[in-house]
Amino acid sequence: MKRTGTMFEKNQMPHDWNTPVYKALKAYAASGTLPFHMPGHKLGAGIPDYFLTEIEKLDLTEIPGTDDLHKAEGVLKEAQDLAASAFGALRSWFVVNGSTTGIHAAVAAACRPGQRLITSRDCHKSVVNGMLMAGITPYYIMPEYSDEFCLSTGIIPDELEKAITAAPDAPAVFITRPNYYGICSDIKKIAEIVHSHEKILIVDEAHGPHFSFNDRLPVSALEAGADICVQSAHKTLPALTQGAYLHIGSDRVDQERIGYFLGMYQTTSPSYIIMAFLDIAREIMQRQGKEMLDRLLDSIQANRGRLGNGALRLLSKESVPGFDHDATRLVVNVSGLGTTGYETEKVLRTEYRIQAEMSDFSNVVFISTAADSPGTTDRLFDALACLQQRSYSGAGPAAKAAGHEHMRKWSRLKQRHADLMEQQMESWHAASLEYRDIMGADAERVRLADAAGRISKCVISPYPPGTALICPGEMITQEAVDFVMDVARAGGNIHGVDRDGAVLVLCRK
Numbered sequence: 001m002k003r004t005g006t007m008f009e010k011n012q013m014p015h016d017w018n019t020p021v022y023k024a025l026k027a028y029a030a031s032g033t034l035p036f037h038m039p040g041h042k043l044g045a046g047i048p049d050y051f052l053t054e055i056e057k058l059d060l061t062e063i064p065g066t067d068d069l070h071k072a073e074g075v076l077k078e079a080q081d082l083a084a085s086a087f088g089a090l091r092s093w094f095v096v097n098g099s100t101t102g103i104h105a106a107v108a109a110a111c112r113p114g115q116r117l118i119t120s121r122d123c124h125k126s127v128v129n130g131m132l133m134a135g136i137t138p139y140y141i142m143p144e145y146s147d148e149f150c151l152s153t154g155i156i157p158d159e160l161e162k163a164i165t166a167a168p169d170a171p172a173v174f175i176t177r178p179n180y181y182g183i184c185s186d187i188k189k190i191a192e193i194v195h196s197h198e199k200i201l202i203v204d205e206a207h208g209p210h211f212s213f214n215d216r217l218p219v220s221a222l223e224a225g226a227d228i229c230v231q232s233a234h235k236t237l238p239a240l241t242q243g244a245y246l247h248i249g250s251d252r253v254d255q256e257r258i259g260y261f262l263g264m265y266q267t268t269s270p271s272y273i274i275m276a277f278l279d280i281a282r283e284i285m286q287r288q289g290k291e292m293l294d295r296l297l298d299s300i301q302a303n304r305g306r307l308g309n310g311a312l313r314l315l316s317k318e319s320v321p322g323f324d325h326d327a328t329r330l331v332v333n334v335s336g337l338g339t340t341g342y343e344t345e346k347v348l349r350t351e352y353r354i355q356a357e358m359s360d361f362s363n364v365v366f367i368s369t370a371a372d373s374p375g376t377t378d379r380l381f382d383a384l385a386c387l388q389q390r391s392y393s394g395a396g397p398a399a400k401a402a403g404h405e406h407m408r409k410w411s412r413l414k415q416r417h418a419d420l421m422e423q424q425m426e427s428w429h430a431a432s433l434e435y436r437d438i439m440g441a442d443a444e445r446v447r448l449a450d451a452a453g454r455i456s457k458c459v460i461s462p463y464p465p466g467t468a469l470i471c472p473g474e475m476i477t478q479e480a481v482d483f484v485m486d487v488a489r490a491g492g493n494i495h496g497v498d499r500d501g502a503v504l505v506l507c508r509k
């Protein structure tokens with residue numbers, strides 16, 4: 001049937017039309033795959049139907065009555081004020097290019113060109129790129145590491161104190177909390193330390209906008225004393241991809257500078273659909289978030305025990321002493337299966353029709369949100385229990401030997417990611433380049449295999465999680481090259497290495 005007002009005859013796309021992205025999305029939606037990944041609305045399950053009908057009619061621009069994000073004084077101001085009060089901020093901005101742009105603006109606003117920013121070496125690449133663009137130089141803190149789960153956990157107050165002593169001129173400290181695995185550093189203590197040195201605390205809370213809506217979750221950054229907090233609403237709230245908030249928590253922050261950089265870094269044509277859903281997500285969470293999250297947490301709680309002390313281990317608060325953990329972030333260590341996280345993710349997708357958010361060598365990560373129902377959590381745990389059962393019953397001596405051989409093959413990947421990051425950091429000190437000099441420096445592409453000894457112009461990182469293994473300005477070590485190649489061979493996706501296996505390095509003088 002023809003829709004009124006359109007020039008197209010049919011209500012369905014003719015089969016010979018060439019729209020590869022659209023077709024891929026439709027195919028995924030029709031596949032019945034259970035999404036344990038972002039966006040947090042879970043294929044619309046967390047959004048009432050009435051908000052989703054005729055969504056195309058909401059795709060508007062700045063016309064009378066719709067306000068202007070860059071000079072908000074009407075409905076957008078009202079919606080941002082509502083967000084500020086829901087999240088406990090002094091002021092909030094809508095951001096339409098994800099936390100990435102919020103982080104770029106926060107970093108540029110908090111430090112001046114040439115100044116240093118204290119941040120954890122496992123920060124998201126947007127922090128590194130934000131510093132590059134603003135001519136800010138990092139003072140990196142090495143994060144703590146969990147040997148059991150083979151992942152970095154966060155920063156501890158002692159290391160922060162040491163960093164502040166070593167970089168007393170840095171006006172701000174930037175922490176990532178929670179990290180991709182839902183692990184939370186002790187933010188109250190960190191805020192206390194940062195403020196006692198009269199610095200600003202910026203928190204990348206990209207993965208934690210839901211913290212404000214349920215007391216069973218870790219304390220939110222704003223409640224714990226963050227001065228600036230950036231959240232990807234699209235990751236864990238019923239918001240659309242790219243929707244993010246930047247909140248101001250205290251009057252230590254120069255709001256003018258935040259507005260200045262957001263105005264500079266954001267498009268002049270922000271999507272009204274994304275902005276409307278930032279507002280809708282806030283309203284849904286304020287009205288029903290507690291109840292929805294209670295239902296989710298109860299269902300996770302009821303299922304956790306099903307893995308017992310088997311080959312699969314589920315990360316919990318007890319796994320990371322000294323840190324808190326977001327119980328909605330399901331991190332399953334698969335080392336006991338004698339396989340990699342990458343392969344387990346594939347098995348879950350192809351055999352159980354469950355799509356995880358990401359995997360690394362040792363773990364698979366599932367994002368569960370308020371939009372999940374007990375049925376979806378049950379289905380995930382059914383699949384995990386089944387995988388675990390298979391590993392016991394299917395593993396005869398031959399299978400076990402193959403498993404061990406497999407682990408030996410990739411054993412270099414068990415080398416601590418953090419050790420390599422630390423080595424890379426030392427290579428940066430050796431190269432002694434300021435971030436502001438790297439942006440303007442001439443660069444060339446070389447094959448990764450030939451890149452040892454060259455200075456990287458870009459972040460090179462397994463993605464997700466997007467924490468930089470090699471940062472701009474660092475001399476690429478042979479160990480890092482081997483590691484990246486092994487991750488790629490094992491099925492990991494690498495940012496910073498192009499399709500032809502080349503990386504961007506500074507030209508030799």
Ligand SMILES: Cc1ncc(COP(=O)(O)O)c(C=O)c1O
Nearest residue numbers: 097098099100124176204206232
């Ligand atoms: C810790 C962290 N910070 C920031 C970002 C960037 O968020 P966005 O994708 O909303 O730009 C990500 C993205 O995955 C992330 O994992």
